[in-house]
Amino acid sequence: MAAAALVRSRADGGVVMVVAESSIPTVQSLVRWDPVGHAEAELTARSEVGLPPSVHIAALDGTAEAVMALLDQAGLPDPERFQAELLGPVELPPGVRRPAGIPAGAPVTRMLVRVRREHGLELAAxxxxxxxxLSARQTHEPVRVQIDPLHIG
Structure with a gap:
């Protein structure tokens, strides 16, 4: 929509051409010029499947032992406190850079921790x-922690 807004007016010969399937919701919102409706529909769809911004997700990348040690130290999941959901562990997605400080060849896993929106600050803390x-103890490899990462898998 931002690019389409920069086009000259129709009276001045401006044309916006969309080369995509017309049934795609993003294309429909552009045709109707309805960014608010599109944002509301996207938020509803993300809420149904439990994706940000309707929830907060923390991605923990590291060796399986280090990730589990971090979760144990953090006290997650504590059903009474956070109602945190653990998703994983899975292998680090292809193309994702390995966390610094992990020996080459060591298997790296990713664990996702999902909490309701109102518990995001507590999760981060x-x-x-x-x-x-764990950093002060120096007993485990480092774990990379990302809150609401752009790519989760």
Whole structure:
């Protein structure tokens, strides 16, 4: 929509051409010039499957042992406190850079922690404290923590 808004007016010969299937919701919102309706529909769809921004997700990348140690130290999942959902572990997705400090050849896993929107700050604080404690102990490889990463898999 931002690109289409930059086009000259129709009276001045401006044309916006969309070369895509007309049934795609994004194309429909452009044809109707309805960014609010599109955003509401996208938020509804993401809420149904539990994806940000309707929830907060933390991606933890590291060796399986280090990730589990971080989760244990953070106290996740505590059903009474966070109602956190653990998704994984899975192998690190292709094309994702390995976390720094992990020996070459060591298997790297990704664990996703999903919490309701209102518990996002608590999740971040617990993970930050856990990373600090484990870093001070120097007993495990480092774990990369990303809150609401752009790509989760």
């Amino acid at each position: 617990c993970l930050r404290r856990a990373v600090s404690v």
